[in-house]
Amino acid sequence: MKSSIHMTRRRFVLGSLSAGAGLSLGVLPALELSAGHHGGDVLDEVNAWVTIGSDDSVTIRIARSEMGQGTLTGLAQLVAEELECDWEKVTWSFPTPGDNLKRKRIWGSFSTGGSQGVRSSQQYVREGGAAARMMLVAEAADQWGVPAASCRVEKGVIYHDPTKRSLRYGEVAAVASRQAVPTEVALKDPADWTIAGQPLKRLDTLEKLDGSLIYGADIQLPEMLVASIVDCPVMGGSLKGFDDTKALKMPGVKAVVPVKTQTGTDGVAVVGTSWWHANEALKQLNIEWDLGPNAQMNDASITALLESGLDASEAFNGNWEGDVESALSDAVTRVEAIYKVPAQNHAPMEPMNATARYTSERCEVWCPTQNGEAALAAASEASGLPIEQCEVYKTILGGGFGRRGAADYVHQVVAIAMQFPGTPIKLQWSREEDQMHGFYHPTTMAKMRGSLDEAGNLTGLHMRISGQSIIAGLMPQRLVNGADFVTFQGVVKGGLNPGMDDHQMCYSIPNLKVDHAMRNPAVRPGFWRGVNVNQNAIYLECFMDELAHKAGRDPLEFRLALLKDKPKAAAVLQAVADKGAWGTEDGLGRGLAVLYAFGSYVAACAEVTVTDGELKMHRIVAATDCGTAVNPQQIAAQVEGSFVYGLSAALLSQITFDSGVVQEKNFDRYPSMRIKDMPKVETIVMPSGGVYGGVGEPTIAVAAPAVLNAIFAATGQRVRTLPVARQLASA
Amino acid sequence: MAKLNLNVNGVTKAVDVDPSMPLLWVLRETLGMTGTKYSCGIAQCGACTVHLDGQPIRSCVLPVSAVSESTKITTIEGLSEDLSHPVQKAWAQLDVPQCGYCQPGMMMAAAGLLNNKPNATDADIDREVTNICRCGTFQRVREGIHLAQDIMKSTKA
Known part of the structure; x- marks a missing residue:
């Protein structure tokens, strides 16, 4: 029933947008689009987070981006919980980065990555909701001439029981902002939650069911032209020239323009009235490139570079205990293995795009971005206009996965729009452009060395990571004496972020060293869903499996013994082992993995069979202890989805280079899991309270090692170089 | 032209x-x-x-x-006037979409399968719904197709 009420209201909201659209072939007036969703006829801001219409509709402002991960709904639940409004009357809108700047960053950070959407803003959005409630109550109390403390609120209605009076939020909202902003707010105990913590439906589902949601790719503005771009196929190369004779004769083609940006683009775009023709025209340009210094790079050269770090004497330390070299030399049994993880692209379903309108006074950008403020800064840098004269209107993203934290496409579209002052330009990348100009998941290798005593106990572990650093590639100013600690996600000592024990290694190992020989090929690295936990969990958890087998011990028992100091890690592992029927002899190969990542303890138990080299994943049981669960059904959705994304990478896809050029230019050579490949995922959400752990990313890391370990259990074959698929076929 | x-x-x-x-x-x-x-x-x-x-x-x-x-x-846009197609109802009930960008195509593939095979089995789904979803909504897509079948049957009855 809940959804039907939302459905009615959402249809009204969309109806008002599409009425305008119908008049001019889907043209959305900029103002309407920038304002996003309206929840009622008169909207009055109680505070920055909450506006309430006279019809009681509540619009909650969401600063973080929505790319499918459900943060929009989760944050709205947290605000609504403290506001004590009627959830059925809640809708949402995106404040603009320009407004945030004008209002001294009242909405905090817009950055949406690192599974931080709820984690790093839950405190102040809940306070925002509570403050709005207090102001609404104070207004009602003033109107009644009674103390605010004698009033109570239920579902958006303020009651004064002694005099049996009531006022709806919609009746006082228009003037509530005149009340003093509370300096102290008390937040609810999550045990008392009725909106947050519940498995509520997403607020953004219905408009995704009839094609009415406007993604960045769908933006249409009056007089808008569209563009397709091709950047130099080799990173660091440059445009030498092109012949636009043929292209300019093609239907709808208006211009062919060089595009050079501060973020490294040196390419050419075709601008016209039809994107398909613009994109076809690109192929007729006979472009001459100077391919630059990286035109010799190929997979062999990248692998050689990575291999050079496996035994290098110099490396950055990320974790250490005792004396690992002594432990290794004293070992009864030594185990050694080398693993390799290739580069990956994000490949969101919506290829990169952005729309810009530039005049000498103003630069406006409409785009799907994971970081609205970075997009705003990019608009200013690219246009040369002061940031106060720029604005960004965010859309919901057709996938992000880390890719849309970058603003390279904003620089590009502004560079094009500046050549057409006053005319909006929508730049849409082709899938090929998206594949060839990514910020790729870093490629690394690891040399794992372990020592066992007579009883089969792990006495020492050395994990040598060799390979690419994201921080060195994207923000070298954040290296610490040359080191990139983000490389050590999931295996670090102490914790990655100040004040948080994020990403620390769960196992207590008496002699331990985790170090990183940084080796950076000329491949642009980037943050990716999970990112470094993905390969670190493969290295650590597959090697733990190898050690357990070498020790003749059960991999579950072997791990639990090392998790004695981390009961929450042990609990999630035990939970998946129990539900995953660990130890059952039924012809299925089972594999385990456990990790602490993004503030959450996660584990997986995979069940597979391998027949004639063909892998069949039957089921994966996953457990997550994220501390506080804001929306359990969305957590389950994230776990299910993270496995598809992580296993597509581990099993099927990779980015390779030949002569500096990405070889996987589309989904034909960059395969992704389809419905037939998806195992049944059973999610256990087991929040132990307290912290707000991440949800979108942690479980991705345990999917691959659990499956790889299950493959070993099923076949006796260790796959240590990813992706898996062809190796089993040839086995 | x-x-x-x-x-x-x-x-x-x-x-x-x-x-x-x-x-x-x-x-x-x-x-x-x-x-x-x-x-x-x-x-x-x-x-x-x-x-x-x-x-x-x-x-x-x-x-x-x-x-x-x-x-x-x-x-x-034409699957129904008012989100009343069984696939749309099922998708709403199960909160299938994540980013949602692939879902128009996914839903049209699902609706097309059900046009041809109202009693589509999991094997039919595996063979005929071959769309890519990078968010990984497949588990709910499969449940959604089966729920849509139930909705179709209950509205016919």
Whole structure:
């Protein structure tokens, strides 16, 4: 029933947008689009987070981006919980980065990555909701001439029981902002939650069911032209020239323009009235490139570079205990293995795009971005206009996965729009452009060395990571004496972020060293869903499996013994082992993995069979202890989805280079899991309270090692170089 | 350029377009119907799936000139007037979409399967719903197809 009420209201909201659209072939007036969703006829801001219409509709402002991960709904639940409004009357809108700047960053950070959407803003959005409630109550109390403390609120209605009076939020909202902003707010105990913590439906589902949601790719503005771009196929190369004779004769083609940006683009775009023709025209340009210094790079050269770090004497330390070299030399049994993880692209379903309108006074950008403020800064840098004269209107993203934290496409579209002052330009990348100009998941290798005593106990572990650093590639100013600690996600000592024990290694190992020989090929690295936990969990958890087998011990028992100091890690592992029927002899190969990542303890138990080299994943049981669960059904959705994304990478896809050029230019050579490949995922959400752990990313890391370990259990074959698929076929 | 009549969601639309232009781009750009998505352009991912006479096809590689005037084109905008198609109801009930960008194509693939096989099995789904979803909504897509079947049966009964 809940959804039907939302459905009615959402249809009204969309109806008002599409009425305008119908008049001019889907043209959305900029103002309407920038304002996003309206929840009622008169909207009055109680505070920055909450506006309430006279019809009681509540619009909650969401600063973080929505790319499918459900943060929009989760944050709205947290605000609504403290506001004590009627959830059925809640809708949402995106404040603009320009407004945030004008209002001294009242909405905090817009950055949406690192599974931080709820984690790093839950405190102040809940306070925002509570403050709005207090102001609404104070207004009602003033109107009644009674103390605010004698009033109570239920579902958006303020009651004064002694005099049996009531006022709806919609009746006082228009003037509530005149009340003093509370300096102290008390937040609810999550045990008392009725909106947050519940498995509520997403607020953004219905408009995704009839094609009415406007993604960045769908933006249409009056007089808008569209563009397709091709950047130099080799990173660091440059445009030498092109012949636009043929292209300019093609239907709808208006211009062919060089595009050079501060973020490294040196390419050419075709601008016209039809994107398909613009994109076809690109192929007729006979472009001459100077391919630059990286035109010799190929997979062999990248692998050689990575291999050079496996035994290098110099490396950055990320974790250490005792004396690992002594432990290794004293070992009864030594185990050694080398693993390799290739580069990956994000490949969101919506290829990169952005729309810009530039005049000498103003630069406006409409785009799907994971970081609205970075997009705003990019608009200013690219246009040369002061940031106060720029604005960004965010859309919901057709996938992000880390890719849309970058603003390279904003620089590009502004560079094009500046050549057409006053005319909006929508730049849409082709899938090929998206594949060839990514910020790729870093490629690394690891040399794992372990020592066992007579009883089969792990006495020492050395994990040598060799390979690419994201921080060195994207923000070298954040290296610490040359080191990139983000490389050590999931295996670090102490914790990655100040004040948080994020990403620390769960196992207590008496002699331990985790170090990183940084080796950076000329491949642009980037943050990716999970990112470094993905390969670190493969290295650590597959090697733990190898050690357990070498020790003749059960991999579950072997791990639990090392998790004695981390009961929450042990609990999630035990939970998946129990539900995953660990130890059952039924012809299925089972594999385990456990990790602490993004503030959450996660584990997986995979069940597979391998027949004639063909892998069949039957089921994966996953457990997550994220501390506080804001929306359990969305957590389950994230776990299910993270496995598809992580296993597509581990099993099927990779980015390779030949002569500096990405070889996987589309989904034909960059395969992704389809419905037939998806195992049944059973999610256990087991929040132990307290912290707000991440949800979108942690479980991705345990999917691959659990499956790889299950493959070993099923076949006796260790796959240590990813992706898996062809190796089993040839086995 | 060629003057063509297209029957889109029950309405005849006159267009004057390059006959080699894929149907996807005629829908999105000439007709301004942006519910049908571009993603790969080579018929790999299915984000552009629409129905021709009830059969799902990938519109990103189909020249518009190959679509006759009598062919009924159905897009996500025309699946129902009011989110009442069983697939839309099932998708709403199970909160299937994540980012949602692939879902118009996914839903058209699902609806097309159910047109052909109201009693589609898991094996039918595996074989005929081959769309890519990078968010990984497949588990709920499968549940959604089965729920849509139940909804279809209960409305017929």
